[in-house]
Amino acid sequence: MRDLIIKGHLGIGPKASGEALVATDNFSARYDLDRIKGIFSRPAHKLFEQGYVGKVLVLNIAKGGVATAWMLHEMASRGMAPAALLLNFANPIIAQGAAFGQVPLIDRFDGDITTMIKTGDQVEVNPATGDVIVTQS
Amino acid sequence: MNLNDTEKAMLAGEMGKARQRAIIQQIQVGDFFDAFDFVPVAQAHIMADTESLGEAGVCFLENLANEAEVDNQVCIPTITDPRGADFNTYKQINHDPAYVALEKRADQAFRALGVLMTDTCINYQTVIPPVRGEHLAMGDTGVVIYSNSVFGARTNYEGGPSALAAALTGRTPRYGFHLDENRHGTRLFQVEEQPKDWSQWGALGGFIGREMGSYYEVPVIEGIDVTPSSDDLKHFGAAMASFGSTALFHMVAITPEAPTVEAVFKGTPSAPHVITNEDMDAFFATYAMDDDALDVVVFAAPQLSLYELERLAKLLKGQTIHSDVALLVATNPENKRAAERMGLDDMISGSGAILMEGVCFYQMHARELGEANAWTRLMTNSAKLVNIISGYGYEPVLSDMERCVQSAIAGKIVR
Numbered sequence: 001m002r003d004l005i006i007k008g009h010l011g012i013g014p015k016a017s018g019e020a021l022v023a024t025d026n027f028s029a030r031y032d033l034d035r036i037k038g039i040f041s042r043p044a045h046k047l048f049e050q051g052y053v054g055k056v057l058v059l060n061i062a063k064g065g066v067a068t069a070w071m072l073h074e075m076a077s078r079g080m081a082p083a084a085l086l087l088n089f090a091n092p093i094i095a096q097g098a099a100f101g102q103v104p105l106i107d108r109f110d111g112d113i114t115t116m117i118k119t120g121d122q123v124e125v126n127p128a129t130g131d132v133i134v135t136q137s
Numbered sequence: 138m139n140l141n142d143t144e145k146a147m148l149a150g151e152m153g154k155a156r157q158r159a160i161i162q163q164i165q166v167g168d169f170f171d172a173f174d175f176v177p178v179a180q181a182h183i184m185a186d187t188e189s190l191g192e193a194g195v196c197f198l199e200n201l202a203n204e205a206e207v208d209n210q211v212c213i214p215t216i217t218d219p220r221g222a223d224f225n226t227y228k229q230i231n232h233d234p235a236y237v238a239l240e241k242r243a244d245q246a247f248r249a250l251g252v253l254m255t256d257t258c259i260n261y262q263t264v265i266p267p268v269r270g271e272h273l274a275m276g277d278t279g280v281v282i283y284s285n286s287v288f289g290a291r292t293n294y295e296g297g298p299s300a301l302a303a304a305l306t307g308r309t310p311r312y313g314f315h316l317d318e319n320r321h322g323t324r325l326f327q328v329e330e331q332p333k334d335w336s337q338w339g340a341l342g343g344f345i346g347r348e349m350g351s352y353y354e355v356p357v358i359e360g361i362d363v364t365p366s367s368d369d370l371k372h373f374g375a376a377m378a379s380f381g382s383t384a385l386f387h388m389v390a391i392t393p394e395a396p397t398v399e400a401v402f403k404g405t406p407s408a409p410h411v412i413t414n415e416d417m418d419a420f421f422a423t424y425a426m427d428d429d430a431l432d433v434v435v436f437a438a439p440q441l442s443l444y445e446l447e448r449l450a451k452l453l454k455g456q457t458i459h460s461d462v463a464l465l466v467a468t469n470p471e472n473k474r475a476a477e478r479m480g481l482d483d484m485i486s487g488s489g490a491i492l493m494e495g496v497c498f499y500q501m502h503a504r505e506l507g508e509a510n511a512w513t514r515l516m517t518n519s520a521k522l523v524n525i526i527s528g529y530g531y532e533p534v535l536s537d538m539e540r541c542v543q544s545a546i547a548g549k550i551v552r
Contacts (some may be wrong), residue, residue, distance in 0.1 A: 013164050042528035061351050063382045065278050066226045067189035071294020077193030091352040091382045092313060096299035099165040
């Protein structure tokens with residue numbers, strides 16, 4: 001077991017940790033999730049039917065509509081949010097939603113974040129510094 | 138971020154708690170995107186349907202509405218995107234009354250903040266069109282891409298809490314498409330075949346959106362020979378924004394910032410990505426089914442303009458929708474009233490279709506509506522809707538308006 005430190009851009013939200021759930025797909029809360037059940041619900045998504053609650057979600061870019069900005073706050077209020085979001089590229093909506101819902105978010109890493117972390121890795125996220133510490137499984 | 142005296146006063150709480158919270162949130166986003174300062178905005182447009190707000194979001198709005206009026210009133214013209222329920226037609230579509238009650242609470246809270254309840258994603262066709270160079274805080278991806286691309290106005294995607302923050306502070310962090318340097322083209326597309334109807338315009342936009350790698354990519358389209366209509370560009374842009382995360386496109390010799398290919402690129406663009414007929418056929422094939430089962434036909438996403446309503450009314454005049462199929466149409470309150478005055482509503486509703494106002498299908502608990510009405514197979518001419526709706530448990534079929542209407546009458550998919 002060894003730790004890996006990955007550097008991203010300055011993020012948003014508090015420190016967090018959790019188990020990673022990783023895919024090369026993109027992310028939209030409205031298009032991809034069943035937010036009541038806490039699973040990915042879009043059949044075309046690689047994480048289809050997988051639970052995201054409490055996980056550090058590692059995906060490619062933020063896509064789709066503006067609803068994610070409210071939805072992160074709403075999911076967090078029911079304890080049904082991911083622990084943190086790590087993306088190659090966030091869009092404004094995800095950033096605004098992270099700021100409103102205080103969901104930890106970091107993007108713009110040294111490399112492709114979806115290849116640097118594996119599903120099941122234990123991950124610590126520090127948005128104030130942009131650091132991600134990975135304990136590989 | 139650099140703050141002026143007014144912004145420092147807001148941050149210090151001298152202009153009330155609501156504006157203080159709003160600017161703190163905006164500074165976090167500004168820092169995230171390396172914004173140097175704020176830019177004043179002329180309008181805000183808030184996406185806040187109750188499906189995305191939930192109980193938590195509605196409580197947030199109600200708490201804000203209960204603060205002192207001097208603190209909580211929006212300070213620029215502020216309008217709303219489609220809402221989560223139509224108070225007039227909800228019983229016809231078995232919309233859960235609990236959601237309708239939640240919507241009423243949100244509606245009242247927004248009114249208390251001084252928000253104008255336009256309930257529309259086609260404000261640029263019905264309320265106030267943006268002006269070239271005007272800075273805005275627009276809260277619907279279709280509105281953003283249309284405002285930036287067709288009018289040459291300047292806005293980022295402003296999600297509901299963010300547009301509300303802009304409405305309270307009168308400004309937004311200056312990053313993204315507020316800056317000249319991000320408005321150049323980044324990829325060139327060459328169109329081989331001219332789109333012929335709204336579904337094809339949407340498909341073309343969706344195809345390009347799917348190719349986009351990030352929010353900051355700006356596609357440039359050449360090869361469009363005939364000036365498109367506002368509704369053509371509406372479907373094109375809305376689908377592109379939905380499939381991508383795209384906020385600006387340029388169409389050479391058509392949109393205002395793209396007089397020529399050379400003018401819109403910084404340097405020489407790489408060879409164009411040619412979009413072939415086969416590409417378009419493959420796009421439509423993604424949203425085709427082997428059998429002809431049909432539950433619901435939807436015209437929405439974006440809401441229909443007066444001209445779209447007119448075309449639909451002519452197709453439905455004197456016809457009867459099959460009893461096994463529902464036909465839903467979404468527009469805004471302004472166009473609904475106009476359709477009533479001009480006799481279009483009678484032609485549409487007379488067929489058994491349901492003309493809803495102030496809503497859009499995917500923003501009104503589409504999953505629960507599907508379960509309540511046993512709707513799975515959905516047919517539409519909106520490329521944006523087929524992209525969104527599969528995540529809600531539907532099997533979407535994309536076709537043109539004429540075939541959608543014929544199918545609703547026949548009770549099965551007409552090819």
